[in-house]
Amino acid sequence: MLSERVERILPLVQKPGRYTGGELNSVVKNASDVDIRYAFCFPDTYEVGMSHLGIKILYSLVNAREDAWCERVFAPWVDMEEQMRKNNILLYGLESGDPIRDFDLIGFTLQYEMSYSNVLNMLDLAGLPVRSKDRKDLTPVVIAGGPCVCNAEPMADFFDIMLPGEGEEVTNDLIDLLKEHKAKGSTKQEFLLEAAKIKGVYVPSLYDIEYNEDNTVKAIKPLGTAPEKVEKRIISDLDKVYFPEKFIVPSVEIIHDRAVAEIFRGCIRGCRFCQAGYIYRPIREKQADTVNRDCKNICDSTGYDEVSLCSLSTSDYTNLEELLNKLLDWTEKDKVNVALPSLRADNFSKELSQRLASVRRSGLTFAPEAGTQRMRDVINKNITEEEILSAARKAFDGGWTSVKLYFMLGLPTETDEDIVAVAQLAQKVVDEFYRNPNKPKGKSVSVSISVAPFVPKPFTPFQWEAQNSKEELLRKQQLVISSLTSRKISLTRHNTDMSFLEGVFARGDRRLSDVIETAWRKGCKLDGWEECLRLDDWMSSFEDCGISPEFYANRERALDEILPWDHLDYGVTKSHLVREYNKAHSNETTPHCREKCAGCGANKLNGGECDALRESAACKKGQS
């Protein structure tokens, strides 16, 4: 319910529907009927946060329990924050309107590094101290999940608990434990010591970090009940895992305003720059029937006219044909559009493109990532120029006239020749259009290329690499621009300031907590929004704390250096990453997991099981 005080400020802010709650399918319970109140916080705006699949899953999962009530909380935009502070309105849950300060659990999902300062701002708006050690009571327990937790060391001082891995099971484990300790009247420390015993629970305060004189990490020592290594949690059987039957239908348009169903987790590709490709291993698929059921449930309960399949590299889903047949059986009749993001250029078939086009036509996006074959071999993007061009040809044949191409700049071993080749490849795609006799009549082609600076990430073979300096990246961007030869090609560049900060936090250690707090106190927030990013304040905060950001972003690490995330175990072994690092530096590729197991080690998380192993064995048997 909206309080009178909130009602009064809503006419003064942009898009007030973001702050009202009351959307269809949102869950309202009686606060006195539940033991645990959980505030699920997405540290960005409503439109961004509501588009995230994880929040929809965990929201419904917690609310399926009778003893708990999960509410949503997003970062208010600047105008709303100003009004809230002016009128002493504390950050509240959208479902009840109650201040989240009084909740038992406050969970943040860390999807990208640039949202870190928002976490502090939201805790402060909630009326809570930002540092874990300053929150003395048992509740609220402030926790974090999401991909960044694989190295959220820069945020270690602010969270009580982090949850590496998949959240469906561990969320319930944690709620059960907290309920027990709340009833017992435990202290926060007693609870944290017990929580650390749960698999997949990481309590940052239970690790002592020592540093060398050169500022590298000397040792990571577990204290009390904390394990030497925290192993991430995974869900073994995705066909049995909880998936909601309903999504909240937002009353304000959000970024991905459509039904979404997950088809698999993990990835077989092993692109060496891609953190998601490594930290979500091992690959586990859902069966076509499960996905079809999920899609139908969500469409029926929301009235959405578009459904999207969510995974890394959608076309690697082994049941894709079967699933599309099942989906199109009802989506065509119900006039629902099926969207397939994340297709690979090499196995994108004409039949597939035609079936999808039969419902509605949107743009096509491919990600060659690099301009030359050598560079693509280094990053293990196993795709050839001919495959890219043939995919473009098929797309043009199928009537598409606009193609997006994604590239990265600043990759390890990159030369100017590799950069010029980005523009050349885009030109070849344009040429392909004009060479096509079946091209749509009277229409012109548009090729948009996007160049993003490469940011080395933990748990990838490039975790030891130096990120290009800002100056170098700006020079490289200019080089792409001056190499463009056609007005049919448009270019989007990513903000290099943002990439620099992202690089610092991605591979940072706990000493950066001070910097984040300093910068936030200077007013830094919503850093992922270009209009809000204040690099000068960030740089002066590094200086105030006596910390060099270049040490984290632009320094090449030795392979035997202790890394700030070495006490977290995401399945993939370090020796595998070293192997891949060495292969990258000798331009050698690694075949994908179904072709040949590369022995990454992630299958140990699933009792030795890996869908890719099973499938490649079945595939070989079929051939012999």
Place this chain on the structure above:
Amino acid sequence: MRCVRVLLAKKGRAKYTSHLDMQRCMMRAVRRAGIELWYTEGFNPHPYVTFALPLPLGVESEGEPVDIRLEGDMTNEQVRDRLNATMPEGITVVSVDDAVHKPADIAFASYCIELYGAPGLAAKISDALACGNLPAEKLGKAGRKKVTKQINVAELMGEYTVEDLGESIVINIILAAGSQKNASPFILLDAISGVIGEKPEYRKITRKAILLANLEKF
């Protein structure tokens, strides 16, 4: 294919759903309700769901007309009940009828405006409304250019009453509405504030009805 006119009440939190978002909301509600829509037969088929008169953000309403083209033989009562079973909080279907008048016939709309935190302003407001000159600025177009136009809201007003209830002042007023002449209640309030030089703290506005030129309900 037949066209029905759905009358929607929009109350409480739902008033913060914008005009464009209402269109999406209505489309989804119709789909959830399992009502068979008529689709255009062109290259890119789309349904016909049209709001007769946009409602400003933050204004409640007792009856917003939405025209929908349907297939199948569902009765008006069935359409109403099925929609009501799936509407979000704050939005209810008041009635479903066959469309009689054309949206172009809309001439007026009546509003109830409650002003809070404006003690003793009732007399001043009455005077301002009666003086016949309520200048206001309005964004308009001159050809393709966007310009600010000076208008006199007093020329766009119909009958009105002003009541002082102590805690609040209530204005019931008829304003021009539609594609020819249109005055939003916000422009009226700005114009009044301009004349009396004072602004109430907080206001609640409800559109009571949409009217034809002869003041009959649309």
